[in-house]
Amino acid sequence: MTTPTPSAPAAGAEVLEAIGLTKHFPVRRRLRGLFSRTRTAVHAVDDVRLTLHRGRVTALVGESGSGKSTVARLLAQLYPRTAGTIALHGEPVTVRGGRPFRAYARRVQLIFQDPFASLNPVHTVRYHLTRALRVHGNAGRTDADLDAALRRLLERVRLTPAERYLDAFPHELSGGQRQRIAIARALGADPEVLLADEPVSMLDVSIRLGVLNLLRELKERFDLAILYITHDIASARYFADETLVMYAGRLVEGGDSETVTQRPAHPYTRLLIGSAPDPDRITGDGGTDVAERGDGEPPSLIRPPAGCRFHPRCPVAMPRCAEELPPRLTVGDHDGHWTACWLYHPDVTGAGAAAAPVGGEAGR
């Protein structure tokens, strides 16, 4: 592995790590709340453990509303967390606003999910990008430096010719064009960690491919650690080294992307993979694996189901599933493939099986 500077840690080294990451949003209840004094909260994220590594992409997939954006915002230190620790290069960090936050943000950049909300409508592309470059000291010394840096950013996200976009306002751009501006802005900081929340959701496949290749190139050339939140599981397969699956606030499965997508273990992951659009289904030559079971509603996160949160919808739930929270268990003999599901407990798989609680990190 080549590293850009001799002192830089090797690729694969841990950059950002979260342990026990938890976020509960307090809510006020209608009427009933007047009479009962019990506090209620949305259990958005519970006990999430993940590690981002240099030069690696970790995909976070899962149900809408399962807490993916909240995880990204917690890692970016935009919210205080309810519990848990976040460590950057092994150093626990908690920053709230001001200069420490800016210093942190320079190293850990978040690309927001919604490009319609994250760009200020009264400012041009030039303003947004110039600001990002300046704040992080990457604007160069002269106007020519700045101009070159701006063009480089736009070229990287394939918005060319640059003149066409530099002086445009956000409303003059299509959805996908805005999304690319948001990516360019994050790149302006030259970060170590990129938290990309659905960075390509509005891009058509060919440009999407371009942006994903771009992110891959960044990870390879600059050893970036990338968290890639997506609903496009196929792109996680192609683009992420490791894939984590989230359901109702908890991580339920993790492992290398090819294994998780091709041999999903957790019943929710299986449902997810089975539901992916598959054009071959209608043309008749695509086999018969119709989604295992697409019914059932997502659970309330204000009163999340006890035990395994998937149990009300799970086609293979057992009595213990409704009572006890399943721990992380190794799946088969795949190193680093784990799931939080009782099906993989030695009691169920038989004592001789390789399943055992996983003590270490996801996908190490």
Added chain:
Amino acid sequence: MSEPVLEIRRLSVDYGLGDSAVRAVRDVDLTLHRGEVLGLAGESGSGKSTLAYGLTRLLPPPGVISGGEVVYHPVDGPPVDVLTLSPTQLRAFRWAETSIVFQGAMNSLNPVHKVSTQLMDVIRAHQPGLGRPARLARARELLRLVGISADRLDSYPHQLSGGMRQRVMIGMALALEPQVVIMDEPTTALDVVMQRQILSQLAELRERLGFAVLFITHDLSLLVEFSDRIAIMYGGRIVEQAPAAQLYGAALHPYTDGLLHSFPALRGPRRELTGIPGAPPDLRAMPDGCAFHPRCPRAFAPCDSRLPRLGPPADAPDRAVACWLHPAPEAATR
């Protein structure tokens, strides 16, 4: 095919006036039939949203319709050209007949009102006679329809995830029980399980209520599975149109073919993704002839000078393509 409900004829839309105008939609002909799902796909910036805004007359300035007509066929009564309606007529028409879920809809809920209030307002506008308890019940039902548990009814928009906000907007559009539903990238923030649930709810409702859907997305694989017909846009024009299965089975336009070969497959062996080389066209300086020619692997003599017209190729009368490889019989004789 059933009778048309919406006919778009030679529609053109510009941003700006005079020399500085850019034409984002060019001469588009497109027909939506009663009860069908018509998918509209195409690369970012190709004019899909502009087309949707244009045909509902919701174009924000400096957008102007520079030509064409949009004919709506009500269930009973004579057809109307939407583009000639007065503002009052237009308002009545919109509430009753079409509803639209905008791209970025997750951002268009009013941040200071609860979801319940906003849903109930829409329900009241549609069914003024309904009492409050009935409206509340309807609001719950709509949320359930889009997979949000009823205990989130009193959330404010910022308390919902991106996909949840998107789903609230879909629920609102369906509250109106319209004849035509236009959805611009409505599911970008939804996981596929939810996407599938919502799309099958939509299909079920469509069976029951008989509305037609114009579904805009960049996700061609979704369209192939869920729509009856697909239209592909490039550089502001429709370049191909066909029944979904036929389009997937054999794309005629090289751009469509490129699109089909650039999405990664979830199943089966990993294959090399080719993508489409080159950059999208600059609307201010559109290439002559076929707008795709600078990127087209199969470009040949006429492509850089003569515009291919959209028309049925000789051997496939129920589809249409704008490409010199498949000249329409009448275009070939021009």
